[in-house]
Each structure stands twice: as structure tokens, then as C-alpha cells.
Amino acid sequence: MQEEVKKIHIIGGAGSGKTYLARVLSDILAIPAADLDNLFWNKSYGTKKDPAIRDKELEDILSQDSWIMEGVYYAWLDASFEKADQIIVLHTNMYVRQMRIINRFLKRKLRILPTKKENIKDLVQLLKWNAAYDTNNLVKAQRKIEVYEEKVIHIYSKRELNQLLESIKQK
Numbered sequence: 691m692q693e694e695v696k697k698i699h700i701i702g703g704a705g706s707g708k709t710y711l712a713r714v715l716s717d718i719l720a721i722p723a724a725d726l727d728n729l730f731w732n733k734s735y736g737t738k739k740d741p742a743i744r745d746k747e748l749e750d751i752l753s754q755d756s757w758i759m760e761g762v763y764y765a766w767l768d769a770s771f772e773k774a775d776q777i778i779v780l781h782t783n784m785y786v787r788q789m790r791i792i793n794r795f796l797k798r799k800l801r802i803l804p805t806k807k808e809n810i811k812d813l814v815q816l817l818k819w820n821a822a823y824d825t826n827n828l829v830k831a832q833r834k835i836e837v838y839e840e841k842v843i844h845i846y847s848k849r850e851l852n853q854l855l856e857s858i859k860q861k
Contacts, residue, residue, distance in 0.1 A: 696756035702780030705790035726761025764831035
């Protein structure tokens, strides 16, 4: 990563490790992390926020000196990609992502993790959407960020992720 990385955008499919990476980077760099789900959705999945409210919340984050942003979204995030010092794309195996989604859902239902108002129908929809992510949304997201290729890091394995984190810790 560059010396002065203060604005990081992380993209990847559901269950790819975006939130984990954002938390780790936030701890290492002492930079606040934002989950784009909190901007896109109301308190329950399936109910989208008004785009004007969402865009204002995004603008508030982007106006800060430093931030880490993570989410699967790309269509309404041109300003975030442009302002980011680094864009990290997680290419986690789809089957690993599916298992993580199911595991996270169960932990929420058992109240081991903070819960969002989601039901089995939401889980099934997310699994279907996630199964098509690599060939649909990821392709579109990569097209959108290809103009920023000099600041994009693609992570394909846990080893690459660990190498990235080690390089950041050493700075």
C-alpha cells in the first residue's frame, strides 16, 4: 500500500470477509470503518433507505480526512472510488462465502451476533444473489473501478490477505 493511505474502499461478495478486513484495518490504522449496508438499508433488509438520505450519509463519510468503507455496492459509489487511496477487491470462493452467510445467519438467530431483522426468505435471496455475484455484480464493479487500477489490490487467498496486513503493520 502507499505511504499515505487514509481512505480505503473494500468490495467483495457477501461473506467475503469485508467487515473482518475493515475491522482489522481500522484497528491497525486507527481509521473509522463504515459498513455500506448501514447506508443502503433501513434497519431491516428488504427496506432500502431513501437515496437522498443514503447519498447524504455517504457524503458525510467521504468528507472526513480518513475512512474505511466496505460493501458489495458499486453503482452509486463513484465518489468513493475516486476519493479512495486504495480499493481492495476480495475474491473469496463462492462456497466459502455461502457457508459464512449461513453461519452468520444462524449466529444472529441464536443472538451470538448482533441481529438485523432478517428471515429465512432473506437468507435464501442473499444466497441466490451471492451465487451469481462473481459473474454479475463483481464483473460490473470491476468495470467501474478499472479506471483506478493503479490503486486497486486484488486479494485471492488468505495468504495474500495476510501478506497485505503484514505490509501495513510494518509501515
